[in-house]
Amino acid sequence: MMQAWVVERPGPIDGGPLRKVRRTVPEPGPGEVLVKVEACGICRTDLHLTEGDLQPKRPGVVPGHQAVGTVVARGTTDRRGTADQVAAGEGFATGERFAVGDRVGVAWLRGTCGVCEFCRAGSENLCARSTYTGWDADGGFAEYVVVPEDYAYALPTDRPAEELAPLLCAGIIGYRALVRANLPPGGRLGIYGFGSSAHLTAQLASAQGAELFVVTRGEKNRALARELGAAYVGDRPPVALDSAIVFAPAGDVVPQALEALKPGGTVAVAGIYLSDVPVLNYERHLFHERDLRSVTSNTRRDGEELFRLVARLPVRAHTTVVPFDKVDEALADVAHGRASGSLVAVLDG
Numbered sequence: 137m138m139q140a141w142v143v144e145r146p147g148p149i150d151g152g153p154l155r156k157v158r159r160t161v162p163e164p165g166p167g168e169v170l171v172k173v174e175a176c177g178i179c180r181t182d183l184h185l186t187e188g189d190l191q192p193k194r195p196g197v198v199p200g201h202q203a204v205g206t207v208v209a210r211g212t213t214d215r216r217g218t219a220d221q222v223a224a225g226e227g228f229a230t231g232e233r234f235a236v237g238d239r240v241g242v243a244w245l246r247g248t249c250g251v252c253e254f255c256r257a258g259s260e261n262l263c264a265r266s267t268y269t270g271w272d273a274d275g276g277f278a279e280y281v282v283v284p285e286d287y288a289y290a291l292p293t294d295r296p297a298e299e300l301a302p303l304l305c306a307g308i309i310g311y312r313a314l315v316r317a318n319l320p321p322g323g324r325l326g327i328y329g330f331g332s333s334a335h336l337t338a339q340l341a342s343a344q345g346a347e348l349f350v351v352t353r354g355e356k357n358r359a360l361a362r363e364l365g366a367a368y369v370g371d372r373p374p375v376a377l378d379s380a381i382v383f384a385p386a387g388d389v390v391p392q393a394l395e396a397l398k399p400g401g402t403v404a405v406a407g408i409y410l411s412d413v414p415v416l417n418y419e420r421h422l423f424h425e426r427d428l429r430s431v432t433s434n435t436r437r438d439g440e441e442l443f444r445l446v447a448r449l450p451v452r453a454h455t456t457v458v459p460f461d462k463v464d465e466a467l468a469d470v471a472h473g474r475a476s477g478s479l480v481a482v483l484d485g
Contacts, residue, residue, distance in 0.1 A: 137158050137159065137160060137161065138158070138159055138160075138161045138278055138279035138280050139156060139157075139158060139159075139278065139279055139460070140156070140157055140158075140159050140198045140274070140277060140278035140279070141154050141155070141156050141157075141198060141199065141200075141277040141278070141463050141464070142154070142155055142156075142157055142196040142197065142198055143185060143186050143192050143196065143197055143199060144196065146185070146186060146187060146188030146191065146192060147187060147188060148187055149183065149186060149187055149464070149467050149468045149471045150468060150471075152464070153186050153187065153188075154186055154199075154463065154464045154467065156461070156463075156464075157196075159278070161279075161280045162274065162280060162281070162282045163209075163212070163282070164209055164210060164211040164212075164282045165211045165212075165282075166211040166212075167211060167284055167285060167286065168210075168211045168282050168283065168284050168285065169207045169209065169210050169211070169234055169240070169282070169283060169285045169288065170207070170208050170209040170210075170280055170281075170282055171203065171205040171206065171207055171208070171240060171242060171280065171281050171282070171283060171288075172205050172206050172208045172279065172280055173203050173204070173205040173276050173278060173279055173280060173281055173483055174204050174205045174206070174297035174482070174483060175203070175204050175205075175297035175298050175300075175301045175457075175480050175481065175482045175483065176200045176202055176203040176204070176275075176276035176277055176301060176480070176481050177200075177202030177203075177301035177302045177304065177305065177306065177332070177478055177479070177480050177481075178200075178202075178458070178463065178466050178467060178470065178478075178479040178480065178481060179201065179202060179305050179306065179332065180331065180332070180385065180407070180470055181201070181244070181270075181305070181408050181409075182199040182200060182201070182270065182277075182467060183467050183470050183471055184385075184408065184409045185197075185199050185270065185271060186199060186467060187471075189409045190271065190408065190409060192271065193271055193272050194272070194273075197270065197271065197273075197274060197275075198270065198274035198275050198276075198277050198278050198281075199270040199271075199275050199277050200269070200270045200275035200276030200277035200278070200281075200481075201242065201243060201244040201268065201269040201270040201271075201275050201276060201304070201305055202241075202242075202243065202244075202276065202301045202302060202303075202304040202305045202306070202480075203241065203242040203269075203275065203276025203281055203301065203304070204239070204240075204241055204242075204291060204297040204300050204301045204304070205239070205240065205242070205276075205281070205297075206237065206238070206239055206240075207234050207235065207236050207237065207238045207239075207240055208236060208280075209236065210232075210234075210236065210285075232285070233285045233286065233288070233290075234285050234288065234290070238290070239290075239291045239292070239293050240283070240285075240288040240289060240290060240291060241288060241289035241290075241291045241300065241301075241303075241304045242269055242275070242276055242281055242283045242288060242304065243269065243287070243288075243289060243304040243305060243308060243434075243439060244268055244269055244270075244304075244305045244308075244309075244433065244434070245260075245261070245266065245268065245269075245287060245433055245434060245435075245436065246266075246267045246268050246269045246272065246273055246283065246284065246287055247265075247266065247267040247272075247284055247287060248260040248263040248265065248266045248267075249263055249264075249265040249266075252264065252265070258435065258437070259435065260435050260436070261312075261432050261433040261434055261435050261438075262432060266433065268433075269281075269283070277460075277463055277481065279483060287436065289304065289439055289440075289443065291443075292447075297480075297482065298453075298455050298457050298480040298482055299452065299453050299455065301453075301455075301478075301480045302332050302336065302453040302455065302478035302480065303336070303442065303443070303446060303453065304439075305333075306331075306332040306333035306336055306453075306478060307333070307336045307442055307446070307451075307453075308434045308438050308439045308442050309333055309406055309431065309433075309434055310333040310334065310336050310337030310340065310381075310383075310406065311337070311340060311434075311438055311441065311442040311445070312406075312431055312434045312435075312438045313333075313337060313381045313383075313404045313406035313431045314337050314340060314341055314381065314404075315438075316402075316404040316429050316431055317379040317380065317381050317402050317403070317404040317429075318379055318402040318427070319341065319346055319378060319379040320378055320379075321344070321345060322345040322346065322347070323346055323347070323378035323379060324346070324347045324349060324373075324375060324376070324377045324378045324379075325338075325341050325346045325347070325348055325349065325377065325378065325379050325380065325381070326349045326350075326351065326373055326377040326379070326380035326381070326393060326396055327348060327349070327350045327351070327352075327361075327366075327380070327381055327383065328351045328352070328380065328381070328382045328383060328384050328389045328392070328393055329351075329352055329382065329383035329384030329385075329386075329389070330350050330352035330354075330357040330358070330360065330361050330383070330476075331357065331383060331470075331475070331476075331477075332453075332477065332478040332479070333383055333406060334350075334352075334381070334383040335357075335360055335361075335364065335453075335454060335476075335477055335478070336451060336453060336478075337381065337383075338350070338361070338364050338366070339364060339449075339450070339451040339452070340445065340449065340451055342364065342365055343449040343450060343451065344449075347367050348361070348364075348365065348366040348367055348368075349366065349367060349368045349373040349375070349377060350366045350368065350369045350370075351370065351371060351372070351373065351389075351392075352369070352384075353473070354473045354476065356474075356475075356476035357476050359476070360454060360476050360477055372392070372396070373396050376396065376397065376398040376401075377396050377397050377398065377401060378397075378398055378401055379397075379401055379402050379403070379404070380393040380394075380396060380397065380401070380402075380403045380404070381403070381404050381405075381406055382403060382404070382405045382406060382407070382410075383406050383407065384407075385407045385409050385410055385411060386410070386411055387410050387411040387412045387413035387414065388411070388413075388414055390403065390405065390410075390413045390414075390416075390428070391413070391414055391416055391417075391420075391421050394416070394420075394421040394422065394426055394428060395420055395421055397426050399424035399425060399426070400424065400425050400426070401426055401427070402426070402427040402428075402429060403426070403427070403428050403429065404429045404430070404431055405428070405429070405430050405431060406431045407431075408433075453477065453478045453480075454476070454477030454478065455477060455478045455479070455480050456475065456476075456477060456478070456479050456480070457480055457481075457482050458479055458480070458481050458482070459481070459482070459484075460481050460482065460483045460484070462481070463481050466479045466481065
């Protein structure tokens with residue numbers, strides 16, 4: 137048996153929609169691995185799912201999609217064998233990626249069809265049959281989680297789990313949003329909202345020569361933005377921007393970001409959920425070839441590219457570690473703006 141947090145009935149986080157339960161440890165199927173979780177990042181998407189902004193796709197689903205852990209078993213028809221057999225080079229089946237004992241990351245994207253026009257074109261994030269960890273299938277707010285090994289990431293063993301966990305969604309989505317924002321070399325980047333994903337993206341952009349202009353309300357987030365070298369932190373950038381990324385799940389921010397752009401600039405909206413965008417004025421917000429783009433999930437290639445960048449750039453998650461027993465309280469902190477940087481639940485042992 138294992139402990140897990142489940143969405144019992146979606147609703148406001150202060151009403152207790154999450155419940156900690158005991159469940160049977162899941163069994164991996166063919167092509168899957170069972171992972172013993174060390175830590176799992178706490179994402180705003182988990183909050184949207186818990187509160188019902190995203191409707192759970194199965195009753196009693198376990199949220200969490202930024203899990204770091206160790207492979208402890210493989211699917212019964214596709215097993216590599218014991219750790220000793222692996223060390224001896226025995227028991228390997230074609231296509232196996234991970235052995236028992238490997239450290240892996242479990243991220244948001246859990247599966248795609250592999251044959252549709254989008255998958256064939258390298259845009260698997262747009263696959264209509266894509267599935268997601270902690271939404272379609274149980275996620276990492278548990279002591280164990282199952283993941284298809286083709287969608288897991290190999291992780292280094294020399295970094296703490298709590299530093300790696302936020303990279304698995306906040307980092308990957310932020311990286312894709314940065315690419316979608318078309319920031320020119322050394323350009324001015326506006327960042328609207330400064331939570332887990334934004335503070336990682338800011339470091340990526342800064343390491344590549346960008347000048348950062350951060351618009352956020354929380355004083356803790358403002359302090360972190362200043363600590364990370366933002367040229368401006370406040371309510372309205374004082375200069376025209378080359379690009380902007382909207383991380384805040386507030387549609388009324390989108391016109392502000394568009395209006396702050398230079399001609400030819402781009403706004404990328406990074407969230408999976410956004411409240412309604414107000415009516416746009418064509419001349420003020422879109423004329424002069426300003427572009428407005430969304431970000432939909434990510435591809436596995438995005439994740440691999442991010443981890444290669446993180447290995448050589450000074451990018452580090454600023455984390456607050458919370459006990460596994462306090463996941464519900466941590467999500468409430470996210471909801472009420474009491475958190476800064478990344479929150480990560482760590483399991484004992």
